[in-house]
Amino acid sequence: MPVRWVLHWQPNQGTVANSQILNEVTQCVDSINAVKGSRWKATLTFYRPNLRDQNIATDFPRDFLGISLMDQPNKYFFIIRGSKVILEADSSILTIMEKLQSYKPKVALHFDGIQYKLGDFQVRLIKVAPNQAESIRGILMEVEYLPTSSVEKSRKIMEEFLDIWREIVAKRSLPGQFMFADPSYADYGLSDNYSAQHAAIQYAAALAQLIQSVQSMRN
Amino acid sequence: MECVVQGIIETQHVEALEILLQGLCGVQRERLRIHEICLKSGPNLGTVASEVRILCNLEQAEPSWTVRHVGGAMRGAGAEQISVLVRTMVEAKASKNVLRMFYTLGYKLDHELLRVGFSFNFFRGAQITVTVSSINKMLKLHATDEAVPVTPGIQLVEVTAPATAETYTEVASAMSSFCEYLAPLLHLSKPGISTGVVPTAAAAAASLIQETDEFREKS
Numbered sequence: 001m002p003v004r005w006v007l008h009w010q011p012n013q014g015t016v017a018n019s020q021i022l023n024e025v026t027q028c029v030d031s032i033n034a035v036k037g038s039r040w041k042a043t044l045t046f047y048r049p050n051l052r053d054q055n056i057a058t059d060f061p062r063d064f065l066g067i068s069l070m071d072q073p074n075k076y077f078f079i080i081r082g083s084k085v086i087l088e089a090d091s092s093i094l095t096i097m098e099k100l101q102s103y104k105p106k107v108a109l110h111f112d113g114i115q116y117k118l119g120d121f122q123v124r125l126i127k128v129a130p131n132q133a134e135s136i137r138g139i140l141m142e143v144e145y146l147p148t149s150s151v152e153k154s155r156k157i158m159e160e161f162l163d164i165w166r167e168i169v170a171k172r173s174l175p176g177q178f179m180f181a182d183p184s185y186a187d188y189g190l191s192d193n194y195s196a197q198h199a200a201i202q203y204a205a206a207l208a209q210l211i212q213s214v215q216s217m218r219n
Numbered sequence: 220m221e222c223v224v225q226g227i228i229e230t231q232h233v234e235a236l237e238i239l240l241q242g243l244c245g246v247q248r249e250r251l252r253i254h255e256i257c258l259k260s261g262p263n264l265g266t267v268a269s270e271v272r273i274l275c276n277l278e279q280a281e282p283s284w285t286v287r288h289v290g291g292a293m294r295g296a297g298a299e300q301i302s303v304l305v306r307t308m309v310e311a312k313a314s315k316n317v318l319r320m321f322y323t324l325g326y327k328l329d330h331e332l333l334r335v336g337f338s339f340n341f342f343r344g345a346q347i348t349v350t351v352s353s354i355n356k357m358l359k360l361h362a363t364d365e366a367v368p369v370t371p372g373i374q375l376v377e378v379t380a381p382a383t384a385e386t387y388t389e390v391a392s393a394m395s396s397f398c399e400y401l402a403p404l405l406h407l408s409k410p411g412i413s414t415g416v417v418p419t420a421a422a423a424a425a426s427l428i429q430e431t432d433e434f435r436e437k438s
Contacts, residue, residue: 049264049324049325050266052264053263056263058263060261060264060323060324061323064324078320080320080323083323085316085319086314087320088313089311090311091311092310092311096288099288100260100265100271101265101266101267102264102269102324102326103324189316
């Protein structure tokens with residue numbers, strides 16, 4: 001599948017992502033004559049261990065992520081970031097996890113976006129929220145470069161796209177900017193050939209950045 | 220959910236069983252070489268202990284992995300009356316690091332075995348799978364090339380069919396009818412109820428082999 005970069009909105013110190021910023025960013029996409037397409041969704045769920053005794057120290061992860069992507073409806077992805085494990089499985093793995101009762105889904109975050117086509121690029125502007133009704137917790141932008149699946153070969157053109165995009169957004173003087181957290185796919189044992197597993201890792205990395213920015217805001 | 224019955228047969232009669240199955244099913248057999256790893260939840264993980272099986276199909280050029288959860292058998296008067304065991308069973312195909320993921324999540328190796336044999340998959344009132352395999356144990360961890368039979372001279376025959384809460388009676392009935400054809404060679408019963416080898420097996424096998432030889436000579 002084509003290479004994607006998931007960018008996250010990094011708000012300036014003392015500010016947060018909100019729907020007005022998302023509106024302005026949407027206007028930026030419209031201003032470069034991108035063709036609006038369909039909606040796009042993904043759900044990220046945090047799983048936490050079901051411990052018999054909370055006081056006993058354990059050597060397994062405090063939590064891990066489950067991801068469902070709209071373009072892979074029969075698949076489900078698990079990511080244990082600390083141990084650099086990515087698993088791709090049939091979505092029936094959810095039923096197995098439910099039956100095992102060893103880990104439980106605790107918190108879900110919904111990624112709700114709109115796709116735009118821009119020449120060789122496909123862009124998705126994504127609102128991150130606990131559910132449809134609740135306010136924005138973060139903004140993501142996914143840039144997909146359709147001609148190649150090679151992470152390395154696409155790097156230069158992606159960087160150029162990101163520079164141009166930042167310039168467009170900068171004209172609006174918004175309180176923040178789009179950042180790219182480049183995950184090391186090799187640590188997860190993945191090759192240069194981009195796949196849905198790469199995409200899942202990027203979402204997990206972008207989400208970690210969003211959480212970090214919210215936490216630093218609180219401190 | 221699945222319906223299941225099991226039986227055993229002496230290795231010397233397996234060829235006759237294969238001839239019989241080939242005649243009854245009208246499909247080609249598939250070779251079977253499966254490394255089965257049974258994992259159990261570590262202490263303190265999950266409110267109750269849980270068990271999951273990781274299957275690695277070694278018959279393909281690129282081994283494929285499946286997670287299987289086998290639940291408890293259906294109970295009650297209805298379940299007693301039917302001659303097959305009805306139990307929950309969920310499978311999910313997964314990427315190759317599935318074993319690493321479950322170890323990371325706090326699951327421990329309980330035992331492992333290697334099934335070597337063949338299977339027939341066909342529709343006869345239900346989607347029935349018959350597997351005939353020798354069960355082997357590994358003398359060293361994961362050393363499938365050095366596996367030795369658990370019960371030399373005896374192979375396990377398993378007949379399974381997927382079912383739902385609505386269809387299990389019909390599936391059970393279709394399976395029972397099919398199993399009657401195999402009766403001269405082996406007894407099939409609910410797992411855990413050992414019925415041993417059948418006394419008529421040697422004569423039935425000899426007759427089947429003789430008929431096949433005569434057929435081959437004529438054609």
